[in-house]
Amino acid sequence: MKPNSHTAFQPRGSEVIVEADYVVVGSGAGGAAAAVTLARGGATVIVVEAGPWRDPHDYAHSTYGALRDMMDDWGATITRGPALWPVVQARVVGGTTVINSAICVRTPSDIFDEWQRNFGIGDGGGGQFAERLWRWQDQLETELCVAETGPEAMGRSNELALKGDAAAGYDGHVIRRYAKGCIGSGQCLQGCTEMKKQSTNLNYIPETLRRGGGILSCAAAERILFEGARAIGVTGHFNHPQTRARGAAFTARARRGVFVAASATWSPVLLRKSGLTHKAVGANFRAHPGTGVFGLYDEPVDMNRGVTQGWASTRFRKDGGLKLETLSIPMEMAISRLAGGGRVLMERIQQYRHIAMWVHALRARTAGRVDVSFTGRPVVRYGLDVEDMRRFRDGMLRVAQLHFAAGAREVVTGIHGLPYSLRPDQLDVIANAPLDPRSYVAILSHLFGGCVMGKDASVSVCDAEGRVHGRTGLYIADASMLPDNIGVNPQHTIMAMAMEVATGALK
Amino acid sequence: MCDLMPASGALPGVGDCDIDAFLTKLRAETTALTWVGLCLAALLWLVTPVVTLGVPLPALLLGANARDRHILALTSTRIYLLRQAVFLLKMYASMCWGQHPSVRSHFNLAAYPVDPGTFRTT
Numbered sequence: 001m002k003p004n005s006h007t008a009f010q011p012r013g014s015e016v017i018v019e020a021d022y023v024v025v026g027s028g029a030g031g032a033a034a035a036v037t038l039a040r041g042g043a044t045v046i047v048v049e050a051g052p053w054r055d056p057h058d059y060a061h062s063t064y065g066a067l068r069d070m071m072d073d074w075g076a077t078i079t080r081g082p083a084l085w086p087v088v089q090a091r092v093v094g095g096t097t098v099i100n101s102a103i104c105v106r107t108p109s110d111i112f113d114e115w116q117r118n119f120g121i122g123d124g125g126g127g128q129f130a131e132r133l134w135r136w137q138d139q140l141e142t143e144l145c146v147a148e149t150g151p152e153a154m155g156r157s158n159e160l161a162l163k164g165d166a167a168a169g170y171d172g173h174v175i176r177r178y179a180k181g182c183i184g185s186g187q188c189l190q191g192c193t194e195m196k197k198q199s200t201n202l203n204y205i206p207e208t209l210r211r212g213g214g215i216l217s218c219a220a221a222e223r224i225l226f227e228g229a230r231a232i233g234v235t236g237h238f239n240h241p242q243t244r245a246r247g248a249a250f251t252a253r254a255r256r257g258v259f260v261a262a263s264a265t266w267s268p269v270l271l272r273k274s275g276l277t278h279k280a281v282g283a284n285f286r287a288h289p290g291t292g293v294f295g296l297y298d299e300p301v302d303m304n305r306g307v308t309q310g311w312a313s314t315r316f317r318k319d320g321g322l323k324l325e326t327l328s329i330p331m332e333m334a335i336s337r338l339a340g341g342g343r344v345l346m347e348r349i350q351q352y353r354h355i356a357m358w359v360h361a362l363r364a365r366t367a368g369r370v371d372v373s374f375t376g377r378p379v380v381r382y383g384l385d386v387e388d389m390r391r392f393r394d395g396m397l398r399v400a401q402l403h404f405a406a407g408a409r410e411v412v413t414g415i416h417g418l419p420y421s422l423r424p425d426q427l428d429v430i431a432n433a434p435l436d437p438r439s440y441v442a443i444l445s446h447l448f449g450g451c452v453m454g455k456d457a458s459v460s461v462c463d464a465e466g467r468v469h470g471r472t473g474l475y476i477a478d479a480s481m482l483p484d485n486i487g488v489n490p491q492h493t494i495m496a497m498a499m500e501v502a503t504g505a506l507k
Numbered sequence: 508m509c510d511l512m513p514a515s516g517a518l519p520g521v522g523d524c525d526i527d528a529f530l531t532k533l534r535a536e537t538t539a540l541t542w543v544g545l546c547l548a549a550l551l552w553l554v555t556p557v558v559t560l561g562v563p564l565p566a567l568l569l570g571a572n573a574r575d576r577h578i579l580a581l582t583s584t585r586i587y588l589l590r591q592a593v594f595l596l597k598m599y600a601s602m603c604w605g606q607h608p609s610v611r612s613h614f615n616l617a618a619y620p621v622d623p624g625t626f627r628t629t
């Protein structure tokens with residue numbers, strides 16, 4: 001493969017064979033951070049990415065277009081468990097960083113203590129491992145232009161949250177994001193056509209190419225190749241992003257190592273398909289399931305004006321495992337969350353401009369599992385236990401309280417069986433809502449585990465340097481290696497870990 | 508889908524928002540699984556008036572008011588899988604309806620530019 005080259009979909013009939021020092025599978029938060037670190041260290045890198053390469057002028061504007069062009073499987077991956085909750089991930093060069101809100105949160109110190117205590121990873125929040133990751137995060141913040149959203153881009157929904165926070169004492173803050181100069185177009189979930197959001201397709205992937213690397217896009221890795229215990233490359237097929245036609249076969253050979261960074265759902269699938277059948281592969285899948293509560297205000301809120309996510313609170317993270325945030329979703333998605341159908345639904349929709357949506361994300365204790373379906377896709381087995389459901393419900397209560405502190409007239413919870421909307425004197429209805437997960441509409445967008453790191457090879461897949469136990473030249477460098485959920489937005493932690501793993505590999 | 512989101516006051520219904528063209532495009536572009544899911548959900552809507560209203564007729568043969576009551580009852584049924592099936596219908600009906608320029612202007616939102624659907628080929 002020539003330096004700085006991109007090979008997109010290739011039709012059947014030919015076979016593409018490329019070679020470099022390292023092959024990195026996946027170009028999202030983990031894959032791109034690993035690839036650029038390897039390239040900066042002087043290695044040649046080939047990135048293998050299942051999705052197409054879309055530039056900001058290629059991004060969709062509507063929700064329909066975003067599902068079609070950006071999402072893995074049209075966003076149709078759902079949990080198999082008591083409730084069917086969507087598992088949201090992107091399939092595009094840049095991975096989920098293209099469609100996320102670019103919220104940047106440093107790894108909390110207590111996470112390093114837990115990693116040391118529970119998994120034998122690192123040396124705690126005061127140790128060198130934490131120091132190194134935080135240094136990577138310093139670097140990331142500079143390179144990806146992390147900044148607080150300016151007041152001019154906040155929009156009314158975020159302003160109301162700040163107002164509610166001041167009254168309710170939630171110790172919240174304006175969110176820091178990898179999006180300097182954000183103009184608050186509220187389109188983060190469809191991809192930032194304004195080029196403010198620093199998704200990895202705009203920076204680390206092009207830099208990897210400039211430094212002599214290459215990328216295969218529309219190229220799903222299907223198997224890791226081994227010579228004995230040593231990983232020597234990956235093989236797979238191109239898939240057309242529009243027709244889904246299967247194209248040419250490809251082989252990407254790695255002289256020094258293979259990095260797996262295909263996400264918490266796809267990395268375990270790739271390992272399993274490659275013959276790594278250890279029970280730890282796919283185990284310990286975790287998430288931050290979350291849901292929204294709508295506040296109905298007398299004034300128009302127009303939540304689609306202003307930054308997608310501008311305010312957050314971690315006040316209830318340690319006690320309740322909760323992170324609270326504002327989140328504006330496109331109108332099409334918000335409407336499908338309103339209960340009812342027919343004339344009743346249309347009456348409710350009339351209030352759309354007066355709705356603000358705020359959410360919670362729960363640091364759930366429940367662990368799930370990723371298996372491989374007969375079609376070769378991830379099957380996510382996951383369902384919250386009663387204790388988690390209690391905290392999940394509590395999160396909704398706290399969001400509702402915040403709305404009322406901000407002056408909302410009513411809140412709409414979407415909990416099945418409850419009245420459509422509730423007044424401030426009806427909060428006990430939420431507090432006593434059923435604990436059956438099927439009563440709630442939730443999503444999983446922060447995913448962890450499946451190829452977790454740990455000292456004990458009998459319960460983990462790789463060590464703290466990402467090296468897969470029992471193999472050589474095979475590394476994990478994405479959300480799948482995180483041994484537990486962290487209670488804050490994970491991209492910063494994933495990228496820092498990937499940089500750490502890549503640096504270790506270069507030694 | 509038209510029963511889910513009928514015209515109401517100044518708001519157009521999904522039937523006024525090029526739903527046929529939307530469904531043709533969706534069928535051509537989406538995965539087989541999503542399309543089959545939508546067809547199954549529509550079938551469930553058709554055959555369940557007996558569950559929601561106690562009327563042993565397909566939904567298509569009901570009068571307008573009964574159909575409205577049927578769809579409302581389906582969205583809040585205790586049967587989870589049925590509720591989820593209607594949720595799927597509603598999600599796609601909302602997409603068709605909510606991206607329509609007349610609806611967006613009603614809510615003071617700029618019309619969506621065309622989704623280019625393009626990607627780098629070299």
Ligand SMILES: Cc1cc2nc3c(=O)[nH]c(=O)nc-3n(C[C@H](O)[C@H](O)[C@H](O)COP(=O)(O)OP(=O)(O)OC[C@H]3O[C@@H](n4cnc5c(N)ncnc54)[C@H](O)[C@@H]3O)c2cc1C
Pocket residue numbers: 025026027028029030031048049050051088089090091092093094095096097099100101102103104105189219220221222261262263264266267270444445446447477478479480489490491492494
């Ligand atoms: C809607 C949404 C909003 C979010 N907002 C935030 C936020 O504001 N801040 C934050 O910190 N986190 C946020 N997150 C989470 C964050 O984006 C993810 O945790 C992070 O991107 C995960 O990184 P990753 O490298 O593990 O996976 P990804 O970024 O998903 O990248 C994996 C890549 O691998 C590719 N791939 C998969 N299988 C294969 C294969 N077989 N062969 C080749 N390539 C493959 C995929 O196409 C994808 O491009 C959000 C997530 C979502 C869904």
Ligand code: SF4
Pocket residue numbers: 102179182183184185186187188189191192193194195196197306307308
């Ligand atoms: S709110 Fe708009 S301008 Fe700001 S980062 Fe998101 S998409 Fe870009």
